Amino acid sequence: MTPASIDDLLAGLQAAGYHADRRLATAAFLALRLQRPLLLEGEPGVGKTELAKSLAQVLGRELLRLQCYDGLEHRDALYEWNYAAQLLHMRAVEGRESVDEIEREVYQPRYLIRRPLLQALQAPAPGAVLLVDEVDRADEPFEAFLLEYLGEYQVSIPEIGTVRAVVPPVTILTSNRTRDLHDAVKRRCLYHWLDYPDRERELAIVRSRVPGLADSLARQVADFVSRLRSQPFADAFQRVPGIAESVEWARALVALDTLALDPEVVTGTAGILFKQREDVAALTHERATELLRPEPA
Amino acid sequence: MQLGDARTGKMADNLVAFGRALRRAGVPVDSARIALAGEAATLVDVGRRGDLQAALESTLVSRAQDREVFVELFDTFFRDPDVAAKLLAQMLPSAEAPGERSKQRPRVREALAPAKAPALAATKSDDDRVELDAAMTASEELRLRHADFNALGADEYRLVERLARALPLAMPEVASRRTGAAGRGTRPHWARTLRDAGRSGGELVRLIERRRRRQRLPLLVLVDVSGSMERYARLLLAFLHAATRGLRRDVFAFGTHLTDLTPAFKLADTDAMLEAAGRAIDDFAGGTRLGESLAALHRAHGRRLVGGRTLVLLVTDGLDTGEPEVLARELDWLRLHSRRVLWLNPLLRFDGYQPLARGAAVLHRQAHGMLAVHNLARLEELAAAIAAVMQR
Numbered sequence: 001m002t003p004a005s006i007d008d009l010l011a012g013l014q015a016a017g018y019h020a021d022r023r024l025a026t027a028a029f030l031a032l033r034l035q036r037p038l039l040l041e042g043e044p045g046v047g048k049t050e051l052a053k054s055l056a057q058v059l060g061r062e063l064l065r066l067q068c069y070d071g072l073e074h075r076d077a078l079y080e081w082n083y084a085a086q087l088l089h090m091r092a093v094e095g096r097e098s099v100d101e102i103e104r105e106v107y108q109p110r111y112l113i114r115r116p117l118l119q120a121l122q123a124p125a126p127g128a129v130l131l132v133d134e135v136d137r138a139d140e141p142f143e144a145f146l147l148e149y150l151g152e153y154q155v156s157i158p159e160i161g162t163v164r165a166v167v168p169p170v171t172i173l174t175s176n177r178t179r180d181l182h183d184a185v186k187r188r189c190l191y192h193w194l195d196y197p198d199r200e201r202e203l204a205i206v207r208s209r210v211p212g213l214a215d216s217l218a219r220q221v222a223d224f225v226s227r228l229r230s231q232p233f234a235d236a237f238q239r240v241p242g243i244a245e246s247v248e249w250a251r252a253l254v255a256l257d258t259l260a261l262d263p264e265v266v267t268g269t270a271g272i273l274f275k276q277r278e279d280v281a282a283l284t285h286e287r288a289t290e291l292l293r294p295e296p297a
Numbered sequence: 298m299q300l301g302d303a304r305t306g307k308m309a310d311n312l313v314a315f316g317r318a319l320r321r322a323g324v325p326v327d328s329a330r331i332a333l334a335g336e337a338a339t340l341v342d343v344g345r346r347g348d349l350q351a352a353l354e355s356t357l358v359s360r361a362q363d364r365e366v367f368v369e370l371f372d373t374f375f376r377d378p379d380v381a382a383k384l385l386a387q388m389l390p391s392a393e394a395p396g397e398r399s400k401q402r403p404r405v406r407e408a409l410a411p412a413k414a415p416a417l418a419a420t421k422s423d424d425d426r427v428e429l430d431a432a433m434t435a436s437e438e439l440r441l442r443h444a445d446f447n448a449l450g451a452d453e454y455r456l457v458e459r460l461a462r463a464l465p466l467a468m469p470e471v472a473s474r475r476t477g478a479a480g481r482g483t484r485p486h487w488a489r490t491l492r493d494a495g496r497s498g499g500e501l502v503r504l505i506e507r508r509r510r511r512q513r514l515p516l517l518v519l520v521d522v523s524g525s526m527e528r529y530a531r532l533l534l535a536f537l538h539a540a541t542r543g544l545r546r547d548v549f550a551f552g553t554h555l556t557d558l559t560p561a562f563k564l565a566d567t568d569a570m571l572e573a574a575g576r577a578i579d580d581f582a583g584g585t586r587l588g589e590s591l592a593a594l595h596r597a598h599g600r601r602l603v604g605g606r607t608l609v610l611l612v613t614d615g616l617d618t619g620e621p622e623v624l625a626r627e628l629d630w631l632r633l634h635s636r637r638v639l640w641l642n643p644l645l646r647f648d649g650y651q652p653l654a655r656g657a658a659v660l661h662r663q664a665h666g667m668l669a670v671h672n673l674a675r676l677e678e679l680a681a682a683i684a685a686v687m688q689r
Contacts, residue, residue: 006341022351023347026352027352030337034333081487087491087501090491090494102495139473180360191354191358193361
């Protein structure tokens, strides 16, 4: 189940529909072998979250996902007590048991509501893949809370004690770099910067993700998007499209029975490539024509 | 055994040297990381240069901005991918290879060069300065033009320290999304309530509630370092550095272009910060292109702004030489992505000041408030003035 080599992992990911380059596969392979969390940074839509999903598939492990947001607290990430059940228990034994006994009983693991982090630690063999998504959205106290988990694969619950991982979960953290993460978090992780794919890889992704896409149109889509991301075109836009957008775009083109790209089609579907009003407006007819013109050799 | 095999021990030596070189180039690498890199190197085929590079990169690099330095250093350090027999010889540092210099960035070059004796740092007398002046090059001249940026005089330093102690900029607080237990709140704090009830034999004696915690607003400071601001920029930077210690803050200087001072502001000592800032700013006492600088901020750091929470302090006299349309557009964006944009204007020292300059007119129209910062009294009032603008 665990890949024996980088090539194994590459092939496995490919079979799962994820076309990774060798650098990324190496980083992921090392994360598995060294049992270290892997921190993925990169622009939105380059496939950070997808990697975790595909890894779970390759390894045959359950994927647990923790979406981070501002104000995320440990009771959303780790555990919460089932207060209603605890209350009922207290009511039921009222007067018959001593205060100490009641306290001991209501703080039993069976009254624990497990959230992703605890679930990941307690997942039976072969273990889980834990995705801590967009960790840069959480605030600093939450980052500090993560340290124990990232470093030791364990967490402390005051009423129960320390919970250690049965099998260390494969942990993937993603960040869009809206802010720099604390060094303490980074020191515990392997790091990989995920770039936009090159043209060939994008072509492979679009082809495998969009059924019924004609070969020539797939090529055109990959060419167009990769030129769009290249200088000086990229400077004209606030955010260039990621892989997710090019896949979505190709799907739309298939749905529209498009045979080949032309400036009208491009400007008409710009809302799929870009999610900002200014960027949609910046993809003018002239610019689309220029982008579609064959590259000078 | 293969040449260059990680188990020969040669690799370990090379890794340590490589780690040290990275550190000299400013990439934070500690010995635990180097050990981890060594472990990673045993897991990949060191004969495949790309794999080794990826393995070392994922273990030794942890910030996007360090990647290019890493790649260049790696290229120089571990040259020649194909011939395994050559590997050992090639793994030796080859910093002095002629013809390669121009392609490397100065940081990499310096990191690979033998460490210099810390002669300059040890004897920092005026005599040394004169010696440096004698061999003045264009870049030296540039350095000296903002040499006064490097350190505060003893009097100034005491002043800044005193000011910052006397008036730590009490940044306004807002309700965060985190909650904590409170006597009176908005919803029940079940965990506390239950623990409380457990202590009294399961009887719910009192309901403890939770309330949103307060948090201080993150700060974005933009300081104009153009010629007209020369007198204020340094002292204001020193003051802001001391007064906003411990807050989340991003700091940029702008003149003809934008300079990120956040790394400099991470230094604890105010003098060290000024020295680093002086090194970073290469357009000190030049012109002002506020609109273009904001556009650069928008492009490169736009997503660092915590939408709706960031408090922007824009320190400038508004004597802008750029296009007002660009300035208006970028200010508009800044307004949309922050809580308040405050214009700290030293020109308010003149009675009857009117924002008539083109840039100043735009700033006056777009900023949420204009505050004076030209003398001590005004600095002392700053915190209160900010609080007042926040209330509006």
